[in-house]
Amino acid sequence: ATPMSIMTATGRGAQMGVLIKNAEALERFEKVDTLIVDKTGTLTEGKPKLVAVMPEPGHDEAEVLRLAATLEKGSEHPLAEAIVRGAEERGVKLAEAQDFEAVTGKGVKGRVDGKAVALGNLKLVKDLGLDGAGLSAKADAARDEGQTVMFVMLDGTVAGLVAVADPVKASTPEAIKSLHELGFRVVMATGDNERTAKAVAARLGIDEIRADVLPADKARIIQELQSQGRKVAMAGDGVNDAPALAQADVGIAMGTGADVAIESAGFTLVKGDLTGIVRARRLATATMRNIR
Numbered sequence: 001a002t003p004m005s006i007m008t009a010t011g012r013g014a015q016m017g018v019l020i021k022n023a024e025a026l027e028r029f030e031k032v033d034t035l036i037v038d039k040t041g042t043l044t045e046g047k048p049k050l051v052a053v054m055p056e057p058g059h060d061e062a063e064v065l066r067l068a069a070t071l072e073k074g075s076e077h078p079l080a081e082a083i084v085r086g087a088e089e090r091g092v093k094l095a096e097a098q099d100f101e102a103v104t105g106k107g108v109k110g111r112v113d114g115k116a117v118a119l120g121n122l123k124l125v126k127d128l129g130l131d132g133a134g135l136s137a138k139a140d141a142a143r144d145e146g147q148t149v150m151f152v153m154l155d156g157t158v159a160g161l162v163a164v165a166d167p168v169k170a171s172t173p174e175a176i177k178s179l180h181e182l183g184f185r186v187v188m189a190t191g192d193n194e195r196t197a198k199a200v201a202a203r204l205g206i207d208e209i210r211a212d213v214l215p216a217d218k219a220r221i222i223q224e225l226q227s228q229g230r231k232v233a234m235a236g237d238g239v240n241d242a243p244a245l246a247q248a249d250v251g252i253a254m255g256t257g258a259d260v261a262i263e264s265a266g267f268t269l270v271k272g273d274l275t276g277i278v279r280a281r282r283l284a285t286a287t288m289r290n291i292r
C-alpha cells in the first residue's frame with residue numbers, strides 16, 4: 001500500500017467516524033468474510049427495560065422485585081440498571097445488600113435482610129446447586145419474544161423470574177442487509193440464552209449464533225472459525241473483549257467502550273453501531289482497489 005492512499009483513507013475514515021489504526025488493518029479488512037458481533041449494545045440499543053416479574057407459587061411479586069433490585073444496585077451491568085429502574089418505576093422501596101458479588105457472565109449474589117439472594121441465568125442457578133429444569137419451560141415464552149430471563153434465588157429456592165427486553169437499534173436491519181451485500185457472513189455472539197438469541201437472530205436475518213458465551217470463550221470461537229479457513233473480524237466494546245479483538249484478523253472496537261478494547265483493535269468506531277462497519281468495509285475496498 002502506498003503511504004499516500006492510506007493517509008487519504010485514514011482522513012476520510014476519521015470524517016465518517018471510523019478510526020483506522022494502520023495500513024495493515026485496512027488491507028486485512030478487505031479480505032474478511034465473517035463478522036462477529038455482540039447482541040447487547042451492538043445489535044440492540046443496550047438499554048434493556050424490565051417487562052415482567054413472575055413470582056413462583058408462594059412468593060410475592062413486589063418482594064421478588066425488591067430482592068432483585070436491591071442486589072442489582074451493586075452492579076453496573078445494563079440488565080442491573082433495567083431491574084433497578086423497573087423497581088423504582090413501580091414504587092418498590094429498596095434495602096441495602098451485604099456481601100455483594102458479581103459473577104461474570106452469570107449474574108450477581110449477596111445478602112438482603114440477612115437472607116442469601118442471587119439473580120442471574122441458568123448457569124448461576126446450577127452453580128448454586130439448584131435444579132433449573134422446570135424453570136426453563138416457564139421462561140421460554142418470554143425468550144421467544146427475544147427477552148432475557150433471569151432467575152431470582154432466595155435461601156436455596158427459586159423465588160421468581162424477571163424478564164427484560166432490549167429493543168433492536170433502528171439502524172440494525174438496514175446495516176445487516178448492507179453487510180450481506182458486502183459479502184459478510186454475520187455471526188452473533190452473546191452471553192444470553194440460546195432461545196433468546198435465536199428469536200433476535202431470526203428477526204434480523206443473522207446467519208449464525210453462538211449463545212451462552214462467556215466473555216473468555218469469544219477468542220476460542222474466533223480461533224475455531226479461523227481454523228475453518230474464515231477471515232474473521234470481531235466487533236466488541238468490553239474490557240473482556242480485548243483477547244478476542246486481538247485474536248481476530250481484524251478487531252473493531254466500539255468507541256464508547258473500554259480503552260483496552262480500543263488498544264487491541266484495528267478499527268475504532270466513534271459511534272458504536274453496525275453502520276460504521278459498513279462504511280469501514282467500503283473504505284477498505286475502495287482504498288485497496290486504488291492501490292492495486
Ligand code: ADP
Nearest residue numbers: 040075077080105106107119120121190191192
Ligand atoms: P451479554 O453482554 O451478551 O449480555 P454478559 O456476559 O454480560 O453477556 O451476560 C450474560 C448473561 O449473564 C446475561 O444474559 C444474564 O443472564 C447474566 N447476567 C450477567 N450479569 C448480570 C446481572 N448483573 N444481573 C443479572 N444477570 C446477569
Ligand code: MG
Nearest residue numbers: 038040191238
Ligand atoms: Mg456484556
